[in-house]
Amino acid sequence: MTKNSNEAADNPVSIALGTHRQGIDRLDGALVFLLAERFAITDEVGRIKAESGFPALDADREAEQRARLRVIAADAGVDPALVEPVFDALTATVRARHEEIRRSTVGEDG
Amino acid sequence: MTKNSNEAADNPVSIALGTHRQGIDRLDGALVFLLAERFAITDEVGRIKAESGFPALDADREAEQRARLRVIAADAGVDPALVEPVFDALTATVRARHEEIRRSTVGEDG
Numbered sequence: 001m002t003k004n005s006n007e008a009a010d011n012p013v014s015i016a017l018g019t020h021r022q023g024i025d026r027l028d029g030a031l032v033f034l035l036a037e038r039f040a041i042t043d044e045v046g047r048i049k050a051e052s053g054f055p056a057l058d059a060d061r062e063a064e065q066r067a068r069l070r071v072i073a074a075d076a077g078v079d080p081a082l083v084e085p086v087f088d089a090l091t092a093t094v095r096a097r098h099e100e101i102r103r104s105t106v107g108e109d110g
Numbered sequence: 111m112t113k114n115s116n117e118a119a120d121n122p123v124s125i126a127l128g129t130h131r132q133g134i135d136r137l138d139g140a141l142v143f144l145l146a147e148r149f150a151i152t153d154e155v156g157r158i159k160a161e162s163g164f165p166a167l168d169a170d171r172e173a174e175q176r177a178r179l180r181v182i183a184a185d186a187g188v189d190p191a192l193v194e195p196v197f198d199a200l201t202a203t204v205r206a207r208h209e210e211i212r213r214s215t216v217g218e219d220g
Binding site: 017021029034035038041045049078088093 | 123126127130131133134135137138139140141142143144145146147148149150151152154155158159162164171175178179182183186187188189192193195196197198199200202203207
């Protein structure tokens with residue numbers, strides 16, 4: 001089958017894919033809004049840590065979060081191995097953002 | 111200030127951080143459940159594509175999703191640069207999963 005005959009808009013497979021894509025788009029909208037809320041909170045955490053001299057990294061807290069995510073993933077019926085790379089990217093982005101906040105709060109040498 | 115005096119549990123900063131962490135944990139729970147739903151759909155998309163001979167990658171669809179995420183991020187008041195790495199990790203994980211599904215559907219040489 002060629003791509004063209006297979007991807008005609010009225011093909012049953014195309015219709016099914018289109019429906020699934022709408023579902024994915026709705027979930028992505030919800031994900032962006034939750035991420036916006038989460039980054040608002042982690043920015044505040046970054047400011048508090050920078051201003052009060054708290055260490056940026058807390059290995060115990062990260063390990064606890066990771067363990068918790070695996071439990072919730074099991075509850076939600078999703079393989080934790082699928083969810084973890086997403087949270088790893090999130091954690092790395094928050095870390096970089098906290099570094100930025102720390103630099104703008106205490107100066108480059110702080 | 112030492113870490114210990116600063117991180118006593120009754121320190122106002124520790125209390126504020128604890129409250130923020132509870133908020134983050136609640137959001138992460140919601141994120142995991144949305145991701146579980148999203149992976150359920152993308153697994154189904156992977157099966158449909160593998161069985162019907164659709165190409166695994168659709169560059170137009172990915173570009174469209176990326177543009178859409180930037181618009182929603184602006185609506186949600188979050189810098190798209192913070193959200194994109196999370197979706198990049200998600201897309202990479204879905205791609206790898208689709209490869210797995212394709213291999214198990216059509217065999218290693220399919």
